[in-house]
Amino acid sequence: MSIRIDKDKCVGCMKCLEVCPGSLIEEKDHKAHMRYPKDCWGCVSCVKECKFSAIDFYLGADIGGNGSTMNVSIEGEILHWNVKKSDGTMITIDVNSKDSNKY
Amino acid sequence: MNKKLGHKIVHTDVLIIGGGTAGCFAAVTVSRNSSLSVVIAEKANIKRSGCLAAGVNAINAYIIEGRTPEDYVTYATEDAKGIVRRDLLLTAAERFNSVTAAMEEMGLVILKDEKGNYAARGNRNIKINGENFKPLLAKAAKEAPGVTVLNKVNMTDLIVEDNEVKGAIGFRILDEMIYEIRAGAVLMATGGAAGLYRPNNPGFSRHKMWYPPFNTGAGYAMGILSGAEMTSFEMRFIALRCKDTIAPTGTIAQGAGAKQMNSLGEDYERKYGITTSERLYGTVKENLEGRGPCYLKTSVVGEEKDEELLKAYLNMAPSQTLKWLEAGKNPSEQDVEISGTEPYIVGGHTASGYWVNTKRETTIKGLYAAGDVSGGCPQKYVTGALAEGEIAALDIISKLHKGYKESVDQSFVASKIEEYETILTGDNELFTAQELEEAMQKIMDEYAGGITAYYQFNETNLQLADEKISQLLKLWENLKARDMRELLEVYELRERLIVCKSVIAHLYHRKETRWHCFNENLDHKDTDKAYYKYVNSKMTDKTLKMIYRDIVEGAEYEHKD
Ligand SMILES: Cc1cc2nc3c(=O)[nH]c(=O)nc-3n(C[C@H](O)[C@H](O)[C@H](O)COP(=O)(O)OP(=O)(O)OC[C@H]3O[C@@H](n4cnc5c(N)ncnc54)[C@H](O)[C@@H]3O)c2cc1C
Ligand code: SF4
Ligand code: SF4
Numbered sequence: 001m002s003i004r005i006d007k008d009k010c011v012g013c014m015k016c017l018e019v020c021p022g023s024l025i026e027e028k029d030h031k032a033h034m035r036y037p038k039d040c041w042g043c044v045s046c047v048k049e050c051k052f053s054a055i056d057f058y059l060g061a062d063i064g065g066n067g068s069t070m071n072v073s074i075e076g077e078i079l080h081w082n083v084k085k086s087d088g089t090m091i092t093i094d095v096n097s098k099d100s101n102k103y
Numbered sequence: 104m105n106k107k108l109g110h111k112i113v114h115t116d117v118l119i120i121g122g123g124t125a126g127c128f129a130a131v132t133v134s135r136n137s138s139l140s141v142v143i144a145e146k147a148n149i150k151r152s153g154c155l156a157a158g159v160n161a162i163n164a165y166i167i168e169g170r171t172p173e174d175y176v177t178y179a180t181e182d183a184k185g186i187v188r189r190d191l192l193l194t195a196a197e198r199f200n201s202v203t204a205a206m207e208e209m210g211l212v213i214l215k216d217e218k219g220n221y222a223a224r225g226n227r228n229i230k231i232n233g234e235n236f237k238p239l240l241a242k243a244a245k246e247a248p249g250v251t252v253l254n255k256v257n258m259t260d261l262i263v264e265d266n267e268v269k270g271a272i273g274f275r276i277l278d279e280m281i282y283e284i285r286a287g288a289v290l291m292a293t294g295g296a297a298g299l300y301r302p303n304n305p306g307f308s309r310h311k312m313w314y315p316p317f318n319t320g321a322g323y324a325m326g327i328l329s330g331a332e333m334t335s336f337e338m339r340f341i342a343l344r345c346k347d348t349i350a351p352t353g354t355i356a357q358g359a360g361a362k363q364m365n366s367l368g369e370d371y372e373r374k375y376g377i378t379t380s381e382r383l384y385g386t387v388k389e390n391l392e393g394r395g396p397c398y399l400k401t402s403v404v405g406e407e408k409d410e411e412l413l414k415a416y417l418n419m420a421p422s423q424t425l426k427w428l429e430a431g432k433n434p435s436e437q438d439v440e441i442s443g444t445e446p447y448i449v450g451g452h453t454a455s456g457y458w459v460n461t462k463r464e465t466t467i468k469g470l471y472a473a474g475d476v477s478g479g480c481p482q483k484y485v486t487g488a489l490a491e492g493e494i495a496a497l498d499i500i501s502k503l504h505k506g507y508k509e510s511v512d513q514s515f516v517a518s519k520i521e522e523y524e525t526i527l528t529g530d531n532e533l534f535t536a537q538e539l540e541e542a543m544q545k546i547m548d549e550y551a552g553g554i555t556a557y558y559q560f561n562e563t564n565l566q567l568a569d570e571k572i573s574q575l576l577k578l579w580e581n582l583k584a585r586d587m588r589e590l591l592e593v594y595e596l597r598e599r600l601i602v603c604k605s606v607i608a609h610l611y612h613r614k615e616t617r618w619h620c621f622n623e624n625l626d627h628k629d630t631d632k633a634y635y636k637y638v639n640s641k642m643t644d645k646t647l648k649m650i651y652r653d654i655v656e657g658a659e660y661e662h663k664d
Binding site for chain 2: 002018037039042058060070079081091093097098102103
């Protein structure tokens, strides 16, 4: 489990760096840079914080990762979870933050 | 030439170390009930730091209609085979519902049934949307009058004089600044300890563990070094989790009703008993005897539950949802393989932590402990952390009311500053902190009952473990750091090594097997009545002294000796 930062989309706001519970991200040339890819907990806090969809997260191959990536875009109360599978197909699951878990 | 760091001195009535669940709620409590000043020193950022970063799936400790706090105490006592503090369990349980109501007021979404009551999951749980639990709580703490939040400030040591706490010292990770914080009372709320043992996924995904890898046992280590008494470090917590993603299983097990099955399709759930440790033990045994892997049988719970399960996991452990999507198979199409995790030390699930009185004051005057760092009160979970934060905060208010004396002694602080600056002199000669961490995890795994040892050990193993960890502590003294982030790594390693020493000593001194897997002692395979006691420890003159204490029966406990 780790994250990948797209340098072209990153505007250098450093919100991801601030929020990461492990302080794993650093600033490099005015952009966010993942300093410790192996130390990511997979909490996706940084992904939720990035308003520019510049951060994707993925599963390491050692835990069954197969090349899919995921990010979240937030619109009001709705969290759109976007998964891009390795064959290019997209899946989106919308979760309303006002709905509780059913189980 | 040593690097010169900046030095800020902060004065506050109350210092809270760790702005997690317990710490944030304690800050809100102090603010609402007094005019005392509060500083939260948080190594990350309170918005998403600690256990709640990704979200939680339910409130695990709640008194549902028809049940009482006493029922909860009975349940938790039986689950831990008697080694609990009933005074702590009861005082926490009495607050489970009021702290939940406080969270609902802050905006937490809780599922209600047709009658408007909270929807129960089993006998003690209620269902929530836990994705934004932490941001809601953090916002309340940040906005509370009188509360100052210092994010990215990592504390390393307590300032204690004549067994009375005077503050703490640490540094900011983002710039070269030391923080010396002087206070009238200190609440330790740094959570438990992960990363002591070799993890489930030791390679690239080494931090894909259940407990936050950033909770490194700092609060335990600070207490141990200052001579605070600690309890039950031998009651390790080992979770039964979804394999690979190490995501929680409660939502598919208790929530959707999936049963534990071995590879032959046999339901082994009740064969080994139903306490937390027995459920895990059953899975370990099935594997050992060739009937693995084990699963949660989601393929029979019905495809109508798929969508909600995918969503529920997004709200707490998104990697599990990604795993389902990536495989192209929904929960109903594929059983979920389960495995035991590496052992953690965590007072919110089992009972390891500070030995506190009923008000959560430790054996060091003015130092309190709440949440996963505090001992004797297992299965308190998220509501227990909130409750303990509140109990400690209220006692701090009543004590500080009478005033306190600040200390002016600089000698300890000066020695710490020198330590930081010496470490910051550049490149390592031979080993790095990460390499020593790996060595530590290997030792704990092989000699102190980790995953590859099926959680078992004998006393010879433990002696070897102790020797080897002591060697690493010596090597620690030569570590160097090139910047503040590396300095953090150096201190995280020290915390873990100190906690490891205590874990080994506690395992060694409970000469019985009271809980399968948690302390599976091959030299003493049965439970022994003589060990119906707490195993406690306290550091004096740099050596750990073990103390056996009788089980506390009274409703109120105060430190005497
Ligand atoms: C993945 C996971 C899922 C869980 N799910 C549930 C659930 O569904 N229901 C439930 O009831 N309970 C659940 N729990 C348990 C519950 O979340 C915890 O028991 C509770 O949140 C612990 O609170 P705490 O304040 O003790 O620790 P935390 O909330 O972890 O706070 C500790 C804080 O201290 C900070 N810190 C650590 N070291 C230092 C230092 N040296 N200096 C400064 N700051 C420091 C950390 O960054 C962190 O912010 C779960 C736990 C985990 C890990
Ligand atoms: S939050 Fe997004 S845009 Fe901002 S620094 Fe991080 S990656 Fe870049
Ligand atoms: S997923 Fe979590 S741990 Fe990983 S980099 Fe992002 S914020 Fe940090």
